[in-house]
Amino acid sequence: MRAVPHLMLEPAFDPSASNRDAIGIGNKASAALDVRHGTLLTLEDINVSFDGFKALRDLTLYIGVGELRCIIGPNGAGKTTLMDVITGKTRPDTGRAWFGETLDLTQMSEVEIAQAGIGRKFQKPTVFEALSVFENLELAQKADKSVWASLRAKLSGEQKERIEAVLATIRLRESRHRPAGLLSHGQKQFLEIGMLLVQEPQLLLLDEPVAGMTDAETEFTAELFKSLAGTHSLMVVEHDMGFVGSIADRVSVLHQGHVLAEGSLEEVQANEQVIEVYLGR
Numbered sequence: 001m002r003a004v005p006h007l008m009l010e011p012a013f014d015p016s017a018s019n020r021d022a023i024g025i026g027n028k029a030s031a032a033l034d035v036r037h038g039t040l041l042t043l044e045d046i047n048v049s050f051d052g053f054k055a056l057r058d059l060t061l062y063i064g065v066g067e068l069r070c071i072i073g074p075n076g077a078g079k080t081t082l083m084d085v086i087t088g089k090t091r092p093d094t095g096r097a098w099f100g101e102t103l104d105l106t107q108m109s110e111v112e113i114a115q116a117g118i119g120r121k122f123q124k125p126t127v128f129e130a131l132s133v134f135e136n137l138e139l140a141q142k143a144d145k146s147v148w149a150s151l152r153a154k155l156s157g158e159q160k161e162r163i164e165a166v167l168a169t170i171r172l173r174e175s176r177h178r179p180a181g182l183l184s185h186g187q188k189q190f191l192e193i194g195m196l197l198v199q200e201p202q203l204l205l206l207d208e209p210v211a212g213m214t215d216a217e218t219e220f221t222a223e224l225f226k227s228l229a230g231t232h233s234l235m236v237v238e239h240d241m242g243f244v245g246s247i248a249d250r251v252s253v254l255h256q257g258h259v260l261a262e263g264s265l266e267e268v269q270a271n272e273q274v275i276e277v278y279l280g281r
C-alpha cells in the first residue's frame with residue numbers, strides 16, 4: 001500500500017480559532033442536546049440476538065463529551081453490531097440507549113438519530129465518484145434534498161464557510177474541484193469523514209478507518225481524530241494496535257458481545273482475560 005506517494009497529502013493546516021469553532025463548538029446538535037452530566041452516550045444492559053445467537057449480551061458502555069474511545073476485540077465480538085444499535089439500524093431486544101440525557105435512541109429512526117448528531121463512517125468509502133470533492137461535501141451538508149435539487153440550491157455564506165473549514169481539516173483544499181473518483185483510497189476516506197463533519201455531528205462512529213491506508217495517511221488520520229476530540233466525541237473500532245496506541249485515551253475490549261475490559265491501552269493489554277482472548281491461552 002506504499003504506492004500512493006506522500007505528496008498526495010496536503011501540508012498540515014493549522015486551523016484558526018474561528019475555523020475550529022466552525023468544526024465543532026456551537027453546532028446545531030450540541031445546542032439541543034442535554035449533556036449536563038458529561039455523558040454523551042449511555043448504553044446499559046444492551047442485548048441483541050440474531051436467531052437465538054447473542055451478538056451483544058448485557059453490554060454497558062458510556063462515552064463522555066469530547067471523548068475519543070477505541071473499541072477493540074476479535075472478529076465477531078459485536079463491534080459493528082454495537083454501532084448498528086447506536087445508529088438505529090438494529091434494535092436491541094432489551095437495554096437502554098440514550099444520547100445525552102433526553103434522547104432515547106431505541107425510539108428513534110435512523111434518520112432522526114443522524115439528525116440528532118450521530119454520524120457514522122462505514123469501512124468502505126461511499127463517495128460520489130463522478131462529483132467533485134466540493135460537490136460531495138455540498139451534498140452531504142444538504143442530505144435531506146435530492147442530488148440535483150441540492151446542487152442547484154445556493155449555499156449560504158455560513159454553509160460555504162463550513163465546507164471551506166472542513167476542506168482544510170481533511171487536507172483536500174487543493175483537490176476541491178477534482179472528481180472524487182480520482183482521489184486515493186485514503187483521500188476518499190478523508191472526504192467521507194468530511195461529509196460527516198459538514199453535518200456537524202456530536203458523536204462520530206468510525207469502523208476500521210485506517211484499513212488499507214498508507215503509513216502517512218494513517219498518521220494523518222491519528223492527528224485528525226485527536227484534533228476532532230474535545231469538540232466531538234469519537235468511537236473508533238480498529239484492529240491496528242499501533243494506531244489505537246497513538247490516539248486512544250480509553251479502550252474498551254469487546255468479547256462475545258460483552259465489554260471484557262476498559263482502560264488505557266497498556267492497562268487492557270496487561271489484563272489476563274484480554275490476553276487469553278487474543279492469544280487463546
Ligand SMILES: Nc1ncnc2c1ncn2[C@@H]1O[C@H](COP(=O)(O)OP(=O)(O)O)[C@@H](O)[C@H]1O
Pocket residue numbers: 050053054055073074075076077078079080081082
Ligand atoms: N444480521 C445478522 N444476522 C445474523 N448474525 C449476525 C448479524 N450481524 C452480525 N451477526 C453475528 O453477530 C456476531 C457479531 O458480529 P459483528 O458485530 O459484525 O462483529 P465484529 O464487528 O466485532 O467483527 C457475529 O458472530 C456475526 O456473525
Ligand SMILES: [Mg+2]
Pocket residue numbers: 079080081
Ligand atoms: Mg465489524
